[in-house]
Amino acid sequence: MIRIAIALTCLALGMVGIVLLGEYQARDAISLDPQPLLILLVGMGQLIRLMGQSTLGRLLLTGALLPLAVALLSYLLPEYWVSLATWEHLAHPLFPSISLDGWRPSLLTVLGLILLAANAWLGRSPSLGSPLLLGTITLLLIMQCVESLPYASANQVLRYAAPLMQQLALWGLLIAQTVAFLPTWYAERGNLHRPLWPALALVGISLLFWHQQKGLEDRSLRADMHEQNRQLAGRFSQEIHDHLAAMRRFANSWNLLDTPPTSAQWTHQAEPYHRDFRYFLNIAFINLDSRIIRVHPMNLNRQVLGERLFDVQPEGREALSQALFHGREGHTGIVELLQGGPGIIHYLPVISTDDNRPMGAAAMVVSLPVLVGTLFDEIDTKRVFLELRQGETTLASLGPTTGLGPWQYQTSLDVVGHSLKLITRPSRALLLERRARLPVVSLAIGLTLAYLLYLVLYAYRHLALQHRALHRSNAELRNEVQARAKLQQEIEWLARHDELTALPNRRLFMETLKAQTKQRPLSVMICDVDHFKQINDHQGHLIGDRYLKHLGEVGRDVVEEAGGLFARYGGEEFVACLPACNARTAQDIAERLRERIQAENLQHHDGRRLTVSIGLATLENGPLDIATLMQVADEALYRAKASGRDRVVCASNGTSLEAGR
Ligand SMILES: Nc1nc2c(ncn2[C@@H]2O[C@H](COP(=O)(O)OP(=O)(O)OP(=O)(O)O)[C@@H](O)[C@H]2O)c(=O)[nH]1
Numbered sequence: 001m002i003r004i005a006i007a008l009t010c011l012a013l014g015m016v017g018i019v020l021l022g023e024y025q026a027r028d029a030i031s032l033d034p035q036p037l038l039i040l041l042v043g044m045g046q047l048i049r050l051m052g053q054s055t056l057g058r059l060l061l062t063g064a065l066l067p068l069a070v071a072l073l074s075y076l077l078p079e080y081w082v083s084l085a086t087w088e089h090l091a092h093p094l095f096p097s098i099s100l101d102g103w104r105p106s107l108l109t110v111l112g113l114i115l116l117a118a119n120a121w122l123g124r125s126p127s128l129g130s131p132l133l134l135g136t137i138t139l140l141l142i143m144q145c146v147e148s149l150p151y152a153s154a155n156q157v158l159r160y161a162a163p164l165m166q167q168l169a170l171w172g173l174l175i176a177q178t179v180a181f182l183p184t185w186y187a188e189r190g191n192l193h194r195p196l197w198p199a200l201a202l203v204g205i206s207l208l209f210w211h212q213q214k215g216l217e218d219r220s221l222r223a224d225m226h227e228q229n230r231q232l233a234g235r236f237s238q239e240i241h242d243h244l245a246a247m248r249r250f251a252n253s254w255n256l257l258d259t260p261p262t263s264a265q266w267t268h269q270a271e272p273y274h275r276d277f278r279y280f281l282n283i284a285f286i287n288l289d290s291r292i293i294r295v296h297p298m299n300l301n302r303q304v305l306g307e308r309l310f311d312v313q314p315e316g317r318e319a320l321s322q323a324l325f326h327g328r329e330g331h332t333g334i335v336e337l338l339q340g341g342p343g344i345i346h347y348l349p350v351i352s353t354d355d356n357r358p359m360g361a362a363a364m365v366v367s368l369p370v371l372v373g374t375l376f377d378e379i380d381t382k383r384v385f386l387e388l389r390q391g392e393t394t395l396a397s398l399g400p401t402t403g404l405g406p407w408q409y410q411t412s413l414d415v416v417g418h419s420l421k422l423i424t425r426p427s428r429a430l431l432l433e434r435r436a437r438l439p440v441v442s443l444a445i446g447l448t449l450a451y452l453l454y455l456v457l458y459a460y461r462h463l464a465l466q467h468r469a470l471h472r473s474n475a476e477l478r479n480e481v482q483a484r485a486k487l488q489q490e491i492e493w494l495a496r497h498d499e500l501t502a503l504p505n506r507r508l509f510m511e512t513l514k515a516q517t518k519q520r521p522l523s524v525m526i527c528d529v530d531h532f533k534q535i536n537d538h539q540g541h542l543i544g545d546r547y548l549k550h551l552g553e554v555g556r557d558v559v560e561e562a563g564g565l566f567a568r569y570g571g572e573e574f575v576a577c578l579p580a581c582n583a584r585t586a587q588d589i590a591e592r593l594r595e596r597i598q599a600e601n602l603q604h605h606d607g608r609r610l611t612v613s614i615g616l617a618t619l620e621n622g623p624l625d626i627a628t629l630m631q632v633a634d635e636a637l638y639r640a641k642a643s644g645r646d647r648v649v650c651a652s653n654g655t656s657l658e659a660g661r
Pocket residue numbers: 500528529530531532533534536540541542543544545548570571572641645
């Protein structure tokens with residue numbers, strides 16, 4: 001698997017190499033486009049990590065992560081914190097001739113590379129979120145594919161996706177990591193479902209939310225720009241309207257004269273109008289012969305003074321005739337002005353109120369480039385391109401012609417009966433500056449939350465499993481302890497009891513006897529089955545065992561009823577300890593036992609009843625000497641056997657009593 005991963009990483013590196021080679025050949029020098037360089041750096045780090053050199057690999061990955069983090073910050077931080085201009089200023093030493101938009105890797109690539117580098121840095125451990133990181137990169141790369149589609153990328157302000165070859169290289173790095181890490185997760189696949197799917201779902205939702213938000217923000221930005229264009233067009237129309245109204249006042253002010261104005265009068269009157277409407281190239285008085293006899297300002301228009309307009313500007317003849325001969329306002333169309341450049345000339349009649357005849361016309365020459373430049377002087381012409389057009393002819397234009405954004409706006413204008421278009425096109429830099437950061441911020445927060453969710457769920461799942469295992473081993477331990485305690489009880493019981501008859505054994509009997517230090521009188525009884533060997537020999541050991549068991553039960557009944565302890569001494573021999581029993585009582589008990597056994601009707605093979613012989617010894621007073629007491633009882637038993645069996649023989653304080661049946 002590792003070999004396949006290494007091969008895939010090399011393939012991805014090869015693709016980036018081709019990209020860089022292409023750029024090298026195209027520009028005769030390696031351009032500092034950081035995107036393929038960063039992919040190369042991450043890929044190299046990943047390759048070296050896969051080859052087992054973790055320190056060097058991590059060093060390279062850290063080297064890639066630092067600029068990537070800066071690029072991400074440039075997407076996230078609000079414009080009023082760190083402006084676009086500041087970013088460009090900071091990057092100037094590295095990328096002197098490229099704008100931020102040119103050198104900054106695309107947003108989805110930045111995020112994808114950060115996650116790839118982080119995952120390669122951290123390693124394959126599911127507890128550090130490796131499966132989620134790779135899942136997130138997959139979704140980011142899918143989103144890059146979507147953003148690369150022609151319809152999606154045509155109108156974008158920001159670059160969201162890397163070019164195709166670089167995307168393929170990113171896929172290569174992703175698949176290589178997945179192949180290398182998959183076997184590690186396979187062992188834990190059961191535990192990965194619960195944390196992975198909800199976290200991945202959150203990543204998916206964040207990406208969809210981002211996609212939606214960025215669309216809304218772009219639409220809102222476009223609407224703003226469109227509105228700005230409409231406002232400019234409105235101002236343009238208003239200005240034309242205002243200056244026409246002012247001109248009419250100006251023209252009327254001459255009506256009281258019955259001779260053409262003197263030069264001083266003309267300058268005096270025209271000067272404030274020219275100050276208010278700086279885009280007037282001049283304000284001139286035209287006599288009935290269409291000759292310009294007064295003009296203000298003089299300095300720029302000296303050469304037109306005295307010119308006969310019917311001769312030098314025939315295209316304006318109609319408009320001028322209206323004012324000179326018919327007493328009506330006349331407006332030229334868009335004409336080439338005598339001073340050069342396109343413009344409009346308004347002619348207003350000056351009529352003598354005395355005899356109501358035209359004396360001449362007041363002409364106001366509006367240069368359209370000057371009008372556009374003056375009217376929109378507060379517009380940042382470095383970042384908005386502005387154009388005034390008639391049909392396909394550009395009448396005036398302002399602003400940059402390169403680095404323009406994807407959007408163009410136009411509004412139609414009616415300028416004294418002529419249809420013009422005012423076109424604005426904001427530059428990329430302006431759009432980037434105005435673009436809201438909210439979608440990117442919400443995406444970054446969404447991805448962070450998804451990662452935290454994964455970690456919490458994974459830790460919870462892990463703890464739950466550990467808790468369950470602990471619980472299970474606790475239960476096993478408890479059972480083990482219980483089993484051992486039971487075994488211990490059994491061992492302890494067996495140490496003091498006889499397994500066949502369940503009676504106390506010789507040890508317990510001796511302990512009981514030893515404990516009788518004060519109780520006097522004290523009797524002991526030894527009871528031996530008569531001819532038991534014959535039972536075994538003729539009826540088998542199983543029957544022998546059954547008889548012994550039965551005898552034990554009978555003996556226990558009789559002896560315990562009298563407050564004594566009945567025990568199996570060994571073989572077919574039973575003993576009893578009878579505290580507080582004098583010789584007589586002990587003999588009564590022994591007799592009762594002998595008779596009960598006889599009454600049980602346990603038979604030999606030939607029909608004879610099973611009998612027992614019993615020897616008794618009683619200690620009336622004095623210290624207990626167990627060996628002597630037992631020996632005396634044994635001797636009594638011996639005498640019982642010797643004197644014909646099936647009888648009780650008592651010995652008291654060393655004196656043996658013989659009792660008949
Ligand atoms: N079935 C069985 N037989 C046992 C057990 N313990 C001892 N015996 C047998 O008990 C018999 C005891 O025989 P002996 O000591 O010769 O005495 P006896 O045949 O009872 O004859 P007397 O005591 O002289 O009346 C032996 O055959 C032992 O094998 C036991 O737990 N089960």
